[in-house]
Amino acid sequence: MNAILRIVMLKELRESLRDRRTLLTSLVLGPIFAPLFFILILKLALARSVATQDEVAPVTIANAAAAPNFVQQLRESGLEVTLKDGTDAEIRAWIADTDGLVVLRIPDNFAERFLRGAPAAVMVYADGSNSKAERRAHRVYDAIARYSSTIGSLRLQARGVSPSIAQAVVVDNIDVSTPSARATLLLGMLSYVILLVTLLGGLYLAIDATAGERERGSLEALLTVPATRARLIYGKIAAAATMMTLALALVTASIVAALGYVPLETFGMSANFGPGVAWRVFLTVLPFTLLGAALLTVVASFTKSYKEAQSWLGVVMLVPTVPIAIAGVLAVQPSISLMLVPSLSQHLVIQSLMRGDVLPLSWVLLSAASTLLLGLGLAWLAGRLYRREAILG
Amino acid sequence: MIQVEGLSRSFGAIRAIDDVAFEARDGRITGLLGPNGAGKSTTLRILYTVLRPDAGTARVDGIDVAQDSLATRRAIGVLPHSAGIYPQLTARENIAYFGELHGLQGGTLQKRVDELLVELGIGAFADRRAKGFSQGERVKVALARALVHSPKNLLLDEPTNGLDVMATRALRALILRLRASGHCVLFSSHVMQEVAALCDDIVIIDHGRVVAAGTPDSLRAQFGATTLEDAFVSAIGDARGLE
Numbered sequence: 045m046n047a048i049l050r051i052v053m054l055k056e057l058r059e060s061l062r063d064r065r066t067l068l069t070s071l072v073l074g075p076i077f078a079p080l081f082f083i084l085i086l087k088l089a090l091a092r093s094v095a096t097q098d099e100v101a102p103v104t105i106a107n108a109a110a111a112p113n114f115v116q117q118l119r120e121s122g123l124e125v126t127l128k129d130g131t132d133a134e135i136r137a138w139i140a141d142t143d144g145l146v147v148l149r150i151p152d153n154f155a156e157r158f159l160r161g162a163p164a165a166v167m168v169y170a171d172g173s174n175s176k177a178e179r180r181a182h183r184v185y186d187a188i189a190r191y192s193s194t195i196g197s198l199r200l201q202a203r204g205v206s207p208s209i210a211q212a213v214v215v216d217n218i219d220v221s222t223p224s225a226r227a228t229l230l231l232g233m234l235s236y237v238i239l240l241v242t243l244l245g246g247l248y249l250a251i252d253a254t255a256g257e258r259e260r261g262s263l264e265a266l267l268t269v270p271a272t273r274a275r276l277i278y279g280k281i282a283a284a285a286t287m288m289t290l291a292l293a294l295v296t297a298s299i300v301a302a303l304g305y306v307p308l309e310t311f312g313m314s315a316n317f318g319p320g321v322a323w324r325v326f327l328t329v330l331p332f333t334l335l336g337a338a339l340l341t342v343v344a345s346f347t348k349s350y351k352e353a354q355s356w357l358g359v360v361m362l363v364p365t366v367p368i369a370i371a372g373v374l375a376v377q378p379s380i381s382l383m384l385v386p387s388l389s390q391h392l393v394i395q396s397l398m399r400g401d402v403l404p405l406s407w408v409l410l411s412a413a414s415t416l417l418l419g420l421g422l423a424w425l426a427g428r429l430y431r432r433e434a435i436l437g
Numbered sequence: 438m439i440q441v442e443g444l445s446r447s448f449g450a451i452r453a454i455d456d457v458a459f460e461a462r463d464g465r466i467t468g469l470l471g472p473n474g475a476g477k478s479t480t481l482r483i484l485y486t487v488l489r490p491d492a493g494t495a496r497v498d499g500i501d502v503a504q505d506s507l508a509t510r511r512a513i514g515v516l517p518h519s520a521g522i523y524p525q526l527t528a529r530e531n532i533a534y535f536g537e538l539h540g541l542q543g544g545t546l547q548k549r550v551d552e553l554l555v556e557l558g559i560g561a562f563a564d565r566r567a568k569g570f571s572q573g574e575r576v577k578v579a580l581a582r583a584l585v586h587s588p589k590n591l592l593l594d595e596p597t598n599g600l601d602v603m604a605t606r607a608l609r610a611l612i613l614r615l616r617a618s619g620h621c622v623l624f625s626s627h628v629m630q631e632v633a634a635l636c637d638d639i640v641i642i643d644h645g646r647v648v649a650a651g652t653p654d655s656l657r658a659q660f661g662a663t664t665l666e667d668a669f670v671s672a673i674g675d676a677r678g679l680e
Contacts, residue, residue, distance in 0.1 A: 058525075058530075152573075229599070260522075261519025265520060265582065267487050269539060270511045
């Protein structure tokens with residue numbers, strides 16, 4: 045390695061690692077807390093979807109005396125029945141007072157119509173704008189529909205007709221997704237997290253080494269040492285890339301650790317993110333650190349102050365996520381030409397690793413090569429930019 | 438030894454320096470004196486190779502600064518106008534970093550840094566991080582950084598800016614020692630007393646042009662003034678009168 049490059053790189057790293065604030069945002073907040081936060085959200089979402097399925101559905105039944113068998117059937121189909129008589133107006137008042145209340149009112153003529161074989165109407169009262177009431181009301185509809193269908197079948201049988209004649213089409217639901225693929229849908233966001241946290245790892249160093257150095261007034265002195273400006277800036281890019289590599293290693297490790305706390309298996313999913321996959325994810329994203337470091341350095345070189353660099357880089361940080369977002373919306377499948385797009389290719393490779401699919405090695409190498417090439421191009425551009433006099437600000 | 442001939446540089450429509458010529462010899466202290474915005478910093482920046490001249494030549498020990506900037510940088514030690522140092526590094530590390538960039542290593546580097554710590558009186562705060570340093574302490578470190586590769590020529594841009602009396606005196610003593618050991622010292626200042634107290638040769642610049650040059654005695658004689666300040670005022674006044 046070039047001596048100047050190494051000297052500059054080590055000095056930038058030493059400074060960054062000593063600055064507690066930089067260290068906190070680069071290597072603690074991003075790599076450790078981002079995955080934890082993400083997985084907490086995932087866990088809550090999963091817990092909620094399970095809770096919704098198993099939720100008891102309370103229902104208040106008015107005038108239950110008019111249809112004791114019907115009420116008994118509803119009880120047996122899992123509804124939590126409370127009996128309370130009231131008029132239409134009273135029921136409306138209860139619902140206004142009680143969050144998520146669902147009331148089933150049975151008219152007095154229920155038994156008479158039922159026995160006659162005419163459709164017996166019942167009224168379900170619920171606040172349709174309240175999602176909890178809406179969910180409970182659906183459970184009540186389902187229970188009533190099942191009861192209605194059972195009685196209907198019995199009536200047909202009693203008249204010597206096969207109940208199946210009333211079913212013209214039935215649906216059999218066959219889910220062919222593998223457990224990993226189902227999890228990937230939820231874990232798809234993880235490659236966003238990995239790429240963003242990796243970039244964040246080098247963000248402060250990139251700003252500090254360019255705009256920060258100028259703002260503190262040490263740049264001019266640095267430019268009077270007998271080294272080409274390109275060498276100096278390559279050293280700074282190498283330092284930022286090293287910080288990003290550290291952040292990347294930490295974030296993959298913390299994802300492995302954190303996923304251990306999400307009981308994905310109980311929902312028929314498997315998180316294919318063990319140490320073996322994590323290691324491959326690390327290698328996949330590794331070339332991206334050079335690109336990210338060079339990109340941030342180039343942009344920071346144009347800015348006049350630390351603050352300006354911070355606000356610009358906040359926007360630039362989002363650039364690598366754009367292809368991923370577009371691909372997500374279009375549900376893009378991996379292809380050889382997409383391997384040429386940095387960030388998207390890393391995203392696709394990570395996705396297939398987590399899904400347990402194997403992409404051709406040549407594709408993975410193409411992703412690495414194109415990313416590295418663009419990174420080297422941007423590093424060269426940074427070197428050119430530093431030759432301008434305007435760099436002094 | 439620094440020789441400047443016909444040096445000009447514009448920024449857009451503004452002519453920062455115009456046909457500047459002077460010489461700063463070894464074993465002498467040369468002062469660039471002029472009001473703020475006169476072109477002192479632009480001249481020095483061309484000499485220490487961060488700016489390129491539009492016309493004219495500048496040589497340091499015979500090396501053309503525009504042709505061979507790397508060789509020039511080896512021959513000069515620079516204290517730029519904004520002499521910031523790295524807040525997360527100690528004074529010692531700040532100096533050693535520049536030593537390394539100048540190609541010093543190992544025992545040689547360590548020995549040289551130790552020498553400078555003593556010579557500039559940095560010893561007491563050598564191993565403290567620079568973020569809490571006073572302006573005087575910062576300038577001392579920046580000076581040590583400029584001297585780490587033992588350059589023959591020194592370019593100091595307003596070195597006494599923001600220094601208290603004691604620090605200024607220490608700096609003066611250092612500059613005199615450097616002269617005694619045969620260095621060529623070129624420094625800029627807008628402070629009359631500063632220049633009067635130190636300089637063997639004075640170059641007065643105003644509006645980007647050299648309006649007068651010579652030893653303090655010859656300048657006084659030239660303008661028929663009893664003090665250097667009077668000479669300075671009439672030199673600049675003359676130049677403004679001619680506009």
